[in-house]
Amino acid sequence: MTLRPHLPSPLQEIEDDRFARRGVRLLLKRDDLIHPDLPGNKWRKLEPNLRAAAAAGDRxxxxFGGAYSNHLRATAAAGRLLGLATIGVVRGEELAGRPLNPSLARCAADGMQLHFLDRARYRRKDDPELLDALRARFGPYRLVPEGGSNALAARGCAALGHELAGAADVVTVACGTGGTLAGLAAGLAPGQRAVGFPVLKGGPGPGHFLESDVLRLQEAAFGGRRxxxxxxxxxxxxxxxxxTPALDAFAxxxxxxxxxxxxxxYVAKMLLGLVTRTEEGAFAPGTTVAAVITGSP
Structure with a gap:
């Protein structure tokens, strides 16, 4: 591996009157500074998967990812840096004659071969028949799941919790597929707690699909809830x-x-939620909160 990450990532205290009024101290965990091409949780989740691929001789x-997926961009960049071929299966149909959006254009520039699936077929991304059809089309490959979230990724993200042990009472992170939260929570010390802010719809409270996804990842990585x-x-x-206009104004x-x-x-939604909950009095005076900055614009 020659990607040379900057670890541990910096922990930056910032002054913000919305927190100070409530007696809350705010830290930013600057995972966006880990690597210029694989920032934040993308490095932490991809690195163990890349090591496994190298050990198996996979090239x-x-x-999988959406049309604006940071994970696709990071995987494409890793392929360019390490000399690996990459294939990105994109949710949604390609629009003939329309240019790629900036995110997918960056993937293509880094050498990623893009393959589009309509949303109905994309929902079957874990179906063995679909995976076999992709192998028939592209040849042998190592599968990295959507968002990079699997047991290897969760164990990789446990290091984030270890880096924050003792530094904050509460750690917040944006959630897409749940792998970062699964590992972060497992790596924190007793007495610390993690709060995940999903960026996808999924129903309120414990009914959100990510609840079961995070549990499943922790079971696979650590043998149970952690x-x-x-x-x-x-x-x-x-x-x-x-x-929304409110999110844009907040950012x-x-x-x-x-x-x-x-x-x-991801990041703006998490910070909007954190500021809102702080102003509502969700954190007791004297609480230190660390917000994980998982990526850059």
Whole structure:
């Protein structure tokens, strides 16, 4: 492996009156600075999968993601840096004659072969028949699941919890497929708790699909539920890659306050939720909260 990450990632305290008024201390865990091409949780989840691929002699990676997937971009970049072939199976039909969006264009520039599936077929991404059809089309490959989230990824993200042990009472993170939260919570010390902010719709409270997904990942990685964690489900702003005027205004204000441009699909939603809950009094005075910045714009 020659990707040379910068670890542990920095922990930055910032002054924000919305937290200070409530007696809450805010830290930013700057995982976006781990690697310029594989930032944040993408490095932590992909690295153990890349090591497994190298140990097995696999030279082609196939993975799944939406049209704005940071995971697809990170996998394509890893393939370029390590000399691996990459195939990205993209949710949604390709629009003939329309240029790729900037995210997919970056994937293609890094050498990723893109394959589009309509949403009905994409929902069958774990179906052995579909995976066999993809092997028939592209040849042998190592499968990296959507979002990079599997047992290897969860164990990789446990290091994030270890780095934060003793540094904060509460750690918050945006959630797509649940792998980062699963590992983070497992790596935290007793007495610390993790809060995940899903960026996809899925029903309120314990009915959100991520509840069972995180449990499943922890079972596979650690043999059962680990750590004190929960979900805050009210800040998806309409669903994956969706936004609202309120979210845009919040992100612009946060940048003006702190000089940190916010990635909108994940990070801005998590911070919007964190600020909102803090102003509502969700955290007792004297609480230290660490927000994981998982990616950059």
């Amino acid at each position: 082609t990676l196939l993975t 750590g004190d964690w929960r979900l805050e489900t009210a800040f998806h702003c309409g669903g994956y890659a969706r936004s 612009a204000d946060f940048e003006a306050r702190h000089g940190l441009p916010l990635e909108r699909v």
